[in-house]
Amino acid sequence: xxxxxxxxxxxxxxxxxxxxxxxxxxxxxxxxxxxxxxxxxxxxxxxxxxxxxxxxxxxxxxxxxxxxxxxxxxxxxxxxxxxxxxxxxxxxxxxxxxxxxxxxxxxxxxxxxxxxxxxxxxxxxxxxxxxxxxxxxxxxxxxxxxxxxxxxxxxxxxxxxxxxxxxxxxxxxxxxxxxxxxxxxxxxxxxxxxxxxxxxxxxxxxxxxxxxxxxxxxxxxxxxxxxxxxxxxxxxxxxxxxxxxxxxxxxxxxxxxxxxx
Numbered sequence: 001x002x003x004x005x006x007x008x009x010x011x012x013x014x015x016x017x018x019x020x021x022x023x024x025x026x027x028x029x030x031x032x033x034x035x036x037x038x039x040x041x042x043x044x045x046x047x048x049x050x051x052x053x054x055x056x057x058x059x060x061x062x063x064x065x066x067x068x069x070x071x072x073x074x075x076x077x078x079x080x081x082x083x084x085x086x087x088x089x090x091x092x093x094x095x096x097x098x099x100x101x102x103x104x105x106x107x108x109x110x111x112x113x114x115x116x117x118x119x120x121x122x123x124x125x126x127x128x129x130x131x132x133x134x135x136x137x138x139x140x141x142x143x144x145x146x147x148x149x150x151x152x153x154x155x156x157x158x159x160x161x162x163x164x165x166x167x168x169x170x171x172x173x174x175x176x177x178x179x180x181x182x183x184x185x186x187x188x189x190x191x192x193x194x195x196x197x198x199x200x201x202x203x204x205x206x207x208x209x210x211x212x213x214x215x216x217x218x219x220x221x222x223x224x225x226x227x228x229x230x231x232x233x234x235x236x237x238x239x240x241x242x243x244x245x246x247x248x249x250x251x252x253x254x255x256x257x258x259x260x261x
C-alpha cells in the first residue's frame with residue numbers, strides 16, 4: 001500500500017523541496033502523509049474542476065505545479081479548491097519553484113524543446129540565479145542561426161502549441177533567453193547577458209516597453225503554455241518511481257483563457 005508520503009518523497013527526488021524559493025508554498029498543502037494512495041491526478045493548476053475530476057476518478061491525491069494555496073485564505077468555502085479537496089478527502093502536493101529550478105525541470109524541458117528548432121548551444125547560463133549553487137530560473141543560450149523577431153515568435157508558437165503569441169520587434173536574434181511562467185521581469189537581466197530576445201509568459205505593458213526601448217524581442221507565449229509541458233514530464237517520472245500507482249493527466253488541465261483571433 002502506498003501513501004501520500006511515498007508520492008511526496010518521489011516528488012522530492014524529481015524536484016527537491018530544499019530548492020524552495022522564499023515566499024513559495026511548495027509542499028503537501030492539503031491532506032496527511034499517511035493517507036492511502038492508489039490513483040493520482042496530475043495538473044498544472046488545482047482548480048475546482050480538477051478537484052471534482054479527482055473525486056470522480058477515485059484519485060486520492062492531486063500533484064500540481066502551482067500551489068493550491070498561494071495567497072492567504074481569509075474565508076473558507078468549498079468554492080476554494082483547497083477547501084473542496086479537504087472536504088472530499090483529496091490530498092494536494094504542489095511543486096512550484098522546486099520544479100522550475102530542478103535538473104530536468106520545466107526550464108530544462110523548454111531547453112530540450114527549443115534546442116533543435118533554434119539550434120541552441122550546449123553552453124547555457126542561468127537567467128535569474130536564486131541559490132548559492134547557481135540554481136535559478138530560466139536560461140540564456142547562443143543560437144545556431146539568426147532569427148527575425150517574427151520567425152522567432154512563429155516558431156515558439158508552433159513548439160509550445162499556443163493559440164496566440166504577442167511579441168515586440170527588435171534586432172535579429174542570435175542569442176536567446178527564455179523563462180517559464182511569468183518571466184517578464186527578467187527582460188533587463190536578459191539584456192545585460194547579451195540576449196537579443198526573451199521567450200516567456202504573462203508579460204506586462206511596461207515590460208514590453210522596456211524590451212522595445214532596448215531593441216530586443218520579447219515573445220509572450222502565455223503562462224499556461226510555457227509551463228503545462230511539466231505535466232506529462234511528471235507523469236513519466238512518477239510512473240517510473242512508483243509503477244504500482246495509477247497516474248493520470250487531468251482532462252481539466254487546459255488553458256484557462258479563451259481567445260478571439
